Amino acid sequence: MPATFNLSDYRSSILFAGGLVLAAGLAMSLDGGLRLLALSGATKVDYASEGLFTPAAPRALSDAERERAVVAWAYIEQNTRAETGWVDSVAGFPSTTLWDQGSYLLGLVAARQLGLVEDGDFDDRVRRMLDSFARLPLHDDKLPNKVYDTRTLAMVDYANRPAPEGVGWSALDIARMLTAFRVLERHMPQYGGEIRDVLSTWDLASMAQNGELYGAERADGETRLVQEGRMGYEQYAARAAAMWGLDVVQAISAERVLDWHTVSGVDVPVDLREHTAFQAITPTLSEPYLLQAFEFGLDSEALRLAGRVYAAQEQRYRSTGLLTAVSEDHIDRAPHFLYSSVFANGKAWNVVAEDGEAHTDLRTLSLKASIGWDALFDTAYSEALVTAVDPLADPERGWPAGIYEADGAVNDVYTLNTNAIVLEALHFTARGPLWNVR
Template structure:
């Protein structure tokens, strides 16, 4: 093959590499450079001119090393994959978000696609199976109906591809779009374009249908909620989630300059002796609940390999959970999760709505009885950090494997009952975590001395 032809074959990879370089430049200029001082102290000012607390960065974080999977870990990966063997719709190529519930969001679809890629990289599915599934999923994403002919709806039926509400009731109008969910979908899109360039034209076809003019405004992310004939356009994203999805948008050239600013709305709250980063925007004033929990930080590590700030913030979120166990004897790994009983979904937080260890619904209802030890959080932290605590947590997942639907979502803290719901997100994240254990993050070029 001539050099010219080789260059043409590599054009999508080159585009992604240039995107990564561009993202690095954006991150560099958005980051307060005072961390270059010997003391490793950072200060900042919010958009309202308020000073944010100084942050002393941790010198020695116990990162886990890359290595081959053990026989037990390969078995775990195969167990997680059974969820997608038994909860996949062959007509559309999409996976159900919860076993037996023919429904998905873009967040869940992203977990499936990244789980699919992980299974392929770990060689637990064949090339033919991988390409059949990837082709069908992308073909469906290219023809799903869009909310207001703008952007993907918040939820879809995985059999019919029709827009639905969160109860999977068909909706001709749709219920709006989530910038955070769309940003998560751009993670597998970026991975696909970089590692499976034959699908780049299909990804371009999917995205070219979408109108982003109302989603990106002055460097911020906006989402739409449509209910009872009324549409609301609101700024979307809080600390952790906002910065995480901004990275995938930046790789495709979108302006996320405000959304990516870690210090703009950040405060520190002492929890279990750890100063935990929290979003200082109140729900009463800004119209959205704030959750400091594991999910966005784990995904940032598994998929991007963290940046300077998320590296520190992630470790503090993790460490507060380890310290809670040391202080109380209660094993803790909290994040957003589906439940097998009412209210069926909750945000189990390190800090939420002004309270440590709050368990909240998206409507703001709270109850400690919803707190669970999360399976996906355990796998995520165990692959990211090498500590006795993460190993202790992993032992607790052995009872949570099923024969046909992967891993259960976790166990209830109050009485040890199994949270016996099996989900796309839990099993997709498990596959990501095990893939990271061997290969490192999806969207970071690995080299000598770059092992996190």
């Protein structure tokens, strides 16, 4: 990758390749990893105490909130591919993952429920998407590949180069798509037959074995399985997999991997699977808790963990004066995708790339996390976060990813995930979790 980044080139394969490998840093080899975990102790969640925060009750959107939803929908309108009905993960670059198509479908349902999409347009979008899924080539004829060309549905690598045999599958990405399918079917049962026709060709059992989630990596002509998921993401994906009857009994609770670390005076949940032993990054950040809240509603465990993740970010602001809302995000310069965290790889407020390298100078105020935390907990601090990111709205392009902490510059990359999560957040404000039918 080049050492410098020209904004006019941000649609290049370099950016996309750096930005669509979420599962890679959250997977561990079968060789020794699970055996080591079995020898580790776990810290329990304190269910006797109340959570630090209570999710906000549904209410009518303000004019400003409705405008935020309109801006987010503009990204989807501008980046839908006529050939397939799929949406580009990064504006203008014709490639995607199942994680992002799941984001699209969830954002589409949210937009319909908010009255941004007419029924005819909604039906056309859903049917084009499902028709493409019916034609989708699968990795090893089992499960969807990690990356596809949004124009042709061809399996590709992260640089969008043809990869006829695929590069593997991601259990986390597939689980997000499974969530979207279940939410769609719950709201509109008329699509259930087509969804199940699609899934009848997927070998879902291959991604969940012995209670754990498994991804696949292809190298040197062979495919190997890896346990996939770290705390937060793992539980989110397991809840989705469980709705389709998969064996995820180990992964669905964080307790077996839970440890606590004091960050900015707050005890926050961290994954005890140390990155040095398991060769995978271990970020504690906002996104998986926000997704659980907006799509399913937080269970008692996730509510307690989410409250502490949020509280640490607020406390950092109280201590330093720096507005803090951290998540994984694309960035508009090398290395193009970073996990801004509360705690990662043994360090508080670490910012790590997929290879574990630290980039704390590139910490951003995440737009989706800012709007997301405000929708979830609706506090004075979350209102300050939204006030900071509101000026970034672009009615033509949607919402960019956020603001660099170091110099206040805009992280000027536009992505499907950011804009879809904004739609989900505003749906949560107006109607509660997407799983609820109101």
